[in-house]
Amino acid sequence: MNRRHCATAAITLVCALALLTAPVQAMAAPVPEPAPSAPAAPKKSLEEVREEIDTLYRQAGAATDAYNLAEEQSKKQSGEIVRLTEAIADGQAKIAELKDRVGAQAREQYRSGGLPPGAQLMLSGDPDLFMDGINQARQGQQAAKGVLTELEQAQEDLETYTKDAGLNWEKIEAGRVKQAKAKKSIDARIAAAEKLESQLATEEQARLLQMEKDAASTAQASWLSSGALRDIDRAASPAGKQAVAFATAQIGKPYVWGAEGPGSYDCSGLTSQAWAAAKRPIPRTSQEQWRQLPRIAVEDMRPGDLIIYHSDASHVGMYVGGGSIVHAPRPGRHVTPAGVGSMRILGVVRPDK
Known part of the structure; x- marks a missing residue:
């Protein structure tokens, strides 16, 4: 009995020592499942x-x-x-x-x-x-x-x-x-x-330019279909002819904000310099042109008149006849002809009324 008791005690001691010397494993919290990634924002259409x-x-x-x-x-x-x-x-x-x-x-x-x-x-x-x-x-x-x-x-x-x-x-x-x-x-x-624009591929940039032209053409067609051009066949005044000649001579020059020529223009820089060339100084900005110059009805306009665009009068072009304007559109573009109705018209002003 004494030998059996001693053996049992020895085995118990060995087991206890084994437990004490074994590496302790921390009880970690369960690792959460990774959250599903948020869906990528849908790519904007052109x-x-x-x-x-x-x-x-x-x-x-x-x-x-x-x-x-x-x-x-x-x-x-x-x-x-x-x-x-x-x-x-x-x-x-x-x-x-x-x-x-x-x-x-x-x-x-x-x-x-x-x-x-x-x-x-x-x-x-x-x-x-x-x-x-x-x-x-x-x-x-x-x-x-x-x-x-x-x-x-x-x-x-x-x-x-x-x-x-x-x-x-x-x-x-x-x-x-x-x-x-x-x-x-x-x-x-x-x-x-x-x-x-720079993030667009080359073919997308070409499509973007075409979309701009298509949107302008659609707006112009809608304006023409309203009969707005029906009675607009008035001749330019002598000063108006000089202003139109100046504006059309700038076609192809780049838009640069704040520029008044001779190598580049912004929209009101072009119109103010055109009328300065006709010896009729006018305000420098499109908003002041709209505020200070005499207003006329669209159906009464003649070449040389200025067409003011958008509700904040932030753009201006010069009417050159035949339902067209010459204007400096925006950065990255050049002085170019466009349809009168290609943008939202606010009104028309006449510098030499």
């Missing part, structure tokens, strides 16, 4: 890409107008500051001259003993001299009063010029900030549109 690119370029066009307007205002205010600076210099010279005259009068009075003219006359003892002196004194007093009044006015003018110059500097700075914001917006949208 038509959707075309619409997105068109929207981006339209937004860039609206921002371009803001940029051009700020630039135009800045030039105008800079010219005004030059004028005010010259006026300030003239005013300072005038004040110096008037002060010299006042000083001369004071010195003259000093040389006469410092007595007022009336007292000097009373001491003269000559009635005729006294009467003549009275008149001269009066004239002298009026002249002195006139000089002082003129001096006060010159000083007020100088203060006004200086204040106006300061306000114009503030406007120029505000315009610079506005330009910077507009440029940032333009660059971002053009870059996004160009990125979308």
Whole structure:
């Protein structure tokens, strides 16, 4: 029994030691099944890409107008500051001259003993001299009063010029900030549109261009079918002929935002330069052209008139007759003819009405 007991105890001890020296395995949580990957976003159709690119370029066009307007205002205010600076210099010279005259009068009075003219006359003892002196004194007093009044006015003018110059500097700075914001917006949208186009295969880019042409042709056909062109056969004015000749001569030149020629144009750069060539300066931007120029009915338009497009007046083309315009479409394109109805018409303006 003792041997059996000892053997059993030995076996138990060996088993216990084996358990103690065996490597411990941690109880890990069950490994979750990998989540199914999210389905890839469906690839946009080429038509959707075309619409997105068109929207981006339209937004860039609206921002371009803001940029051009700020630039135009800045030039105008800079010219005004030059004028005010010259006026300030003239005013300072005038004040110096008037002060010299006042000083001369004071010195003259000093040389006469410092007595007022009336007292000097009373001491003269000559009635005729006294009467003549009275008149001269009066004239002298009026002249002195006139000089002082003129001096006060010159000083007020100088203060006004200086204040106006300061306000114009503030406007120029505000315009610079506005330009910077507009440029940032333009660059971002053009870059996004160009990125979308660059991601297309060569054959897709060719199809995209054809889709643009097809969409424009469809819109133009719809416009023509409405009878809009039926009564439009008016002749251009002499100035209008000059503007049309200039615009058509630019066909083939690239669109560059903010450009006014001679090598490239944006939409309103083309129309404003065409009318400048006809000796009829007009506002620089399409939005200001729409706001400031006389409006006419579509059925009354003639070659040289400007057609404003989109609800925000962000695009403009020049009517050249026969239901066609010449315009600078967008970045990546060139000055080209197009149908009047190829885009949504906002209205028509006439620079030489």
